[in-house]
Amino acid sequence: MEVLFLLLPLSIVLVVVIVAVFLWAVNHDQFDDLEGPAHRILMDDDSPDSAD
Amino acid sequence: MNKISSQPPGTDQFDVYDHPVLQQQFSKPYSSHSGSESSIAGVAGEDNFMSALLQVDNIKCAGCCGKVEKMVNAIDGVQNAELNYTTHQLQLSWDTSCTQISSIMRQIGTAGYPAHPVQTGLTSSILEQSKKQLIRQFGVAGAFGMQIMVLSVSLYAGNWWGIEPVYELFFRYLSLVLVIPVLLYSAQPFYVNAVNDLRHGRIGMDVPIALGLSIAFCASIVAVFNGVGETYFDSIAMFVLLVLGARLVELGNRIKATAVLGQYDSVLPPSAIQISETQNHQRVPTMILKPGDNVFVDTGDTVPADGTVSEGASSLDESLLTGESVPVTRCNGDRVVAGSVNVENPLVVTVTQAGSGTLLSGIAQLVRKAQFEKPRVSQLVEKITSWFVLIVLSVASLVAISGYLNGAEQWLSATIAVLIVSCPCALALATPAATSMSMGNALKHGLLISNSRAVETLNQADHFFVDKTGTLTTGEFELQHINLTDSYERERAINIAVSLENYSSHPIAKALQKLEVTRTHDAQDLSTQAGGGISGIIDGNRYYLGNAKYIQEQAGFTLSATDRSNGTLAILADTTNIRCIFSLRDQIRPGAAHWIKTLKNKGASVTMLSGDQDSVVASVASELAITDYASACSPAEKMARVVSARNQGEITVMVGDGINDAPVIGAAHVSIAIGEKVNLSTANADIVIMNPQTIPALAHLLSLSSQLTRVIRQNLFWALGYNAIAIPFAAAGLVPPWLAAIGMSLSSLVVVLNATRLGQWKSPAFEAIARSKAHHQIFKPANLDSPVTEL
Numbered sequence: 001m002e003v004l005f006l007l008l009p010l011s012i013v014l015v016v017v018i019v020a021v022f023l024w025a026v027n028h029d030q031f032d033d034l035e036g037p038a039h040r041i042l043m044d045d046d047s048p049d050s051a052d
Numbered sequence: 053m054n055k056i057s058s059q060p061p062g063t064d065q066f067d068v069y070d071h072p073v074l075q076q077q078f079s080k081p082y083s084s085h086s087g088s089e090s091s092i093a094g095v096a097g098e099d100n101f102m103s104a105l106l107q108v109d110n111i112k113c114a115g116c117c118g119k120v121e122k123m124v125n126a127i128d129g130v131q132n133a134e135l136n137y138t139t140h141q142l143q144l145s146w147d148t149s150c151t152q153i154s155s156i157m158r159q160i161g162t163a164g165y166p167a168h169p170v171q172t173g174l175t176s177s178i179l180e181q182s183k184k185q186l187i188r189q190f191g192v193a194g195a196f197g198m199q200i201m202v203l204s205v206s207l208y209a210g211n212w213w214g215i216e217p218v219y220e221l222f223f224r225y226l227s228l229v230l231v232i233p234v235l236l237y238s239a240q241p242f243y244v245n246a247v248n249d250l251r252h253g254r255i256g257m258d259v260p261i262a263l264g265l266s267i268a269f270c271a272s273i274v275a276v277f278n279g280v281g282e283t284y285f286d287s288i289a290m291f292v293l294l295v296l297g298a299r300l301v302e303l304g305n306r307i308k309a310t311a312v313l314g315q316y317d318s319v320l321p322p323s324a325i326q327i328s329e330t331q332n333h334q335r336v337p338t339m340i341l342k343p344g345d346n347v348f349v350d351t352g353d354t355v356p357a358d359g360t361v362s363e364g365a366s367s368l369d370e371s372l373l374t375g376e377s378v379p380v381t382r383c384n385g386d387r388v389v390a391g392s393v394n395v396e397n398p399l400v401v402t403v404t405q406a407g408s409g410t411l412l413s414g415i416a417q418l419v420r421k422a423q424f425e426k427p428r429v430s431q432l433v434e435k436i437t438s439w440f441v442l443i444v445l446s447v448a449s450l451v452a453i454s455g456y457l458n459g460a461e462q463w464l465s466a467t468i469a470v471l472i473v474s475c476p477c478a479l480a481l482a483t484p485a486a487t488s489m490s491m492g493n494a495l496k497h498g499l500l501i502s503n504s505r506a507v508e509t510l511n512q513a514d515h516f517f518v519d520k521t522g523t524l525t526t527g528e529f530e531l532q533h534i535n536l537t538d539s540y541e542r543e544r545a546i547n548i549a550v551s552l553e554n555y556s557s558h559p560i561a562k563a564l565q566k567l568e569v570t571r572t573h574d575a576q577d578l579s580t581q582a583g584g585g586i587s588g589i590i591d592g593n594r595y596y597l598g599n600a601k602y603i604q605e606q607a608g609f610t611l612s613a614t615d616r617s618n619g620t621l622a623i624l625a626d627t628t629n630i631r632c633i634f635s636l637r638d639q640i641r642p643g644a645a646h647w648i649k650t651l652k653n654k655g656a657s658v659t660m661l662s663g664d665q666d667s668v669v670a671s672v673a674s675e676l677a678i679t680d681y682a683s684a685c686s687p688a689e690k691m692a693r694v695v696s697a698r699n700q701g702e703i704t705v706m707v708g709d710g711i712n713d714a715p716v717i718g719a720a721h722v723s724i725a726i727g728e729k730v731n732l733s734t735a736n737a738d739i740v741i742m743n744p745q746t747i748p749a750l751a752h753l754l755s756l757s758s759q760l761t762r763v764i765r766q767n768l769f770w771a772l773g774y775n776a777i778a779i780p781f782a783a784a785g786l787v788p789p790w791l792a793a794i795g796m797s798l799s800s801l802v803v804v805l806n807a808t809r810l811g812q813w814k815s816p817a818f819e820a821i822a823r824s825k826a827h828h829q830i831f832k833p834a835n836l837d838s839p840v841t842e843l
Contacts, residue, residue, distance in 0.1 A: 001219070004219065004222070005222065008203075008222070008223075008226055009226075011199060011202075012199065012226070012229070012230065015195050015196060015198075015199050015230075018195050019191065019192055019195045019196070019233075022188075022191045022192075022195065023188055023191070023192075026184055026187050026188050026191065027184075031184070031187050032180070032184075
């Protein structure tokens with residue numbers, strides 16, 4: 001089970017990467033509107049001209 | 053807004069708020085005498101009092117609220133300061149000759165609570181920023197916490213089935229490394245708040261949390277380095293994660309509540325198109341619009357100020373003010389209100405009220421005022437909370453000392469458990485969360501609550517006094533017959549009647565004003581008697597126009613029995629005889645009968661009060677199955693009835709149209725005004741119904757009130773019950789710290805989520821009546837001219 005000494009620190013590195021990605025997402029407004037996108041995809045935009 | 057960023061160089065961030073132009077945006081003159089006289093603008097300006105709304109950061113518990121309030125009130129020159137826990141907004145009034153807003157803000161800031169004035173969009177952006185920060189902290193705690201849990205499960209399993217010491221030690225060290233970012237980053241708010249509290253000699257909700265976390269961390273480090281004893285890394289990570297989760301939900305709720313209120317702030321466009329005398333269109337800031345200006349409102353634009361249409365005709369969406377989403381038609385001469393959206397054709401509007409004088413601004417102020425009046429329960433709870441934290445701290449130290457002296461094995465984990473398991477947050481959030489959600493709900497339904505206590509009281513009401521005209525009926529009269537006596541000329545009768553009523557806004561007057569006149573007379577010496585009629589001199593003759601009682605009292609003529617037809621009568625008399633009888637008919641609002649039935653089923657008594665004559669009132673009463681009614685009441689008689697019911701110990705509710713009933717409305721415990729014609733600043737009502745679907749809105753209000761009471765009761769029961777059970781168990785050492793962490797965060801989450809239900813609450817009554825009403829409207833031809841038949 002000596003491999004644990006390698007794998008567990010690796011998992012920590014992985015967590016740090018996950019956290020970095022998460023913080024990037026928060027800072028780039030990915031969490032600002034958690035409901036809107038779900039509805040928006042259902043709304044057909046019939047007149048492309050009015051999209052602005 | 054970009055106006056704020058133009059900060060003069062060489063001043064600090066607070067001094068800039070003393071700048072008169074900027075200050076104008078968030079503060080206004082305030083009368084020190086009494087709230088009711090604040091409408092006299094001139095007086096208000098003279099005594100140098102200003103009031104403003106500040107958003108205060110870093111408030112985490114009801115305890116902090118009281119502290120900040122006390123501190124601000126102690127500042128020299130501050131007249132009154134009230135802090136709302138739910139929105140963290142401070143309503144402040146101060147004497148500009150003693151102190152400046154910058155110095156007040158600076159003092160609040162140095163105490164650890166940064167404050168910013170509330171104005172366009174600022175509140176929501178600050179809340180959004182704290183939400184982002186909270187999400188970051190929550191995410192970090194979650195990611196690292198997961199790793200810690202994996203290691204902890206292995207350690208627990210190792211305890212059970214055996215583990216090689218080298219792996220055990222390795223796992224513990226790894227957990228220690230992983231918990232550090234959680235404590236340093238995610239748990240930061242608890243420490244910051246606890247330190248702020250302690251530095252100012254007070255004890256807030258975060259003190260036991262910070263203390264528990266520190267003790268658990270220190271004990272765990274000792275255990276890791278000594279190789280013996282328990283580690284609590286998993287409990288720390290889980291606790292931080294769960295409490296942050298609960299705060300995230302609560303903050304989300306608060307953002308939603310602020311958004312409902314904020315819609316009144318951010319709805320007005322920053323600029324408007326002004327039409328100069330030379331017919332030039334120029335874009336000017338909305339702020340500088342003044343009465344008399346002409347503004348151009350293009351299709352899709354928002355009306356920037358209250359005014360009247362001077363050119364064009366269009367449909368306007370007034371849903372923000374009334375809750376009614378069907379656009380209303382407005383043409384030349386009609387009133388338009390700031391905040392409504394022009395959906396059809398371009399309009400030219402002559403401004404009658406701009407800036408803080410608009411109806412919209414009045415609504416916003418009323419809504420805010422209501423938010424600052426704390427419900428009775430909430431004031432009590434605030435006191436209990438600060439005592440509660442003290443008790444928790446004493447219990448924890450008792451457990452620690454006695455456990456240590458008796459050599460109990462579990463003393464450390466029991467102490468940590470007590471600190472963590474107790475949940476003052478649930479107690480502190482129980483009422484404010486529920487109240488603010490229900491007010492948001494009410495606003496969505498076009499119900500404007502200016503006194504949040506009223507909603508609480510409404511649920512206990514056992515006697516409803518309801519005005520007939522304009523409340524149970526639409527208040528819009530149709531002329532049915534014109535009955536002339538003594539071969540008086542019809543044309544002349546109409547001319548005189550219309551001239552008398554020309555400037556009156558009474559519903560009967562409005563119906564008469566629709567009549568075609570051949571000639572308008574100049575009426576002199578006009579005198580009106582509320583609930584009676586009007587008299588004036590035209591061409592040297594005195595005329596009286598009013599109900600039967602008024603004519604009898606003033607002119608001295610009695611109607612013959614045959615003239616007392618079924619319907620509302622307006623009788624025109626001169627000094628010699630009765631000349632003409634106008635009979636009018638008033639329509640009963642859809643759903644009124646059903647609503648009255650619901651009230652009676654709930655066990656409340658209903659009394660209908662009306663200034664109308666007996667036959668009309670009786671026919672409406674029988675149609676609505678109201679047995680208790682009074683006809684031909686003057687406002688004073690109406691008031692006497694309400695007061696006598698009140699004296700008999702009944703909780704009274706008065707529903708009236710807010711014009712004739714203003715004094716009566718004030719007499720009841722809860723006053724509800726129908727807002728169609730009400731002037732918001734003078735209406736003395738606790739609740740104003742802006743929704744044109746009056747009866748469904750009333751029904752909704754009642755069920756919302758009982759739902760609010762239920763939710764508050766559930767929340768308090770839960771918070772008190774949870775703490776009463778959890779703390780003794782924790783003190784006895786029966787609750788391991790990880791379980792305490794789950795229990796504490798769940799209990800505040802339960803309270804907040806329970807309150808969230810109120811925001812979405814839909815009363816079956818409202819839905820049902822609204823649907824049937826909508827049906828009605830579709831098939832009802834609009835604006836038919838009333839047929840006038842001559843007898």
